[in-house]
Amino acid sequence: xxxxxxxxxxxxxxxxxxxxxxxxxxxxxxxxxxxxxxxxxxxxxxxxxxxxxxxxxxxxxxxxxxxxxxxxxxxxxxxxxxxxxxxxxxxxxxxxxxxxxxxxxxxxxxxxxxx
Numbered sequence: 001x002x003x004x005x006x007x008x009x010x011x012x013x014x015x016x017x018x019x020x021x022x023x024x025x026x027x028x029x030x031x032x033x034x035x036x037x038x039x040x041x042x043x044x045x046x047x048x049x050x051x052x053x054x055x056x057x058x059x060x061x062x063x064x065x066x067x068x069x070x071x072x073x074x075x076x077x078x079x080x081x082x083x084x085x086x087x088x089x090x091x092x093x094x095x096x097x098x099x100x101x102x103x104x105x106x107x108x109x110x111x112x113x114x115x
Contacts, residue, residue, distance in 0.1 A: 005093050008090070040084050054107075055108050069096070
């Protein structure tokens with residue numbers, strides 16, 4: 001698993017009691033992904049109503065840029081919804097994002113984190 005991979009995880013709800021199986025993007029650096037048991041991911045949603053916001057990154061699997069994502073439909077990466085999860089909660093790797101899309105993600109992360 002590496003930065004830029006889209007993974008399927010048992011994503012916890014904010015109440016911490018239950019969760020939902022859903023896609024997420026690994027945003028943590030590869031060095032820490034290989035040496036730590038946890039990783040940082042950004043939530044991915046099929047709700048694209050706010051995809052134009054600066055803290056979100058739109059991915060369409062029907063385009064050349066989104067074809068390798070493994071997503072089933074147009075989606076938004078929510079760079080303002082970051083979670084640290086155990087790598088053992090990752091069910092599978094669905095796909096990955098190309099470098100150009102990850103640059104867009106980086107810009108959305110900078111805005112979300114005010115860097």
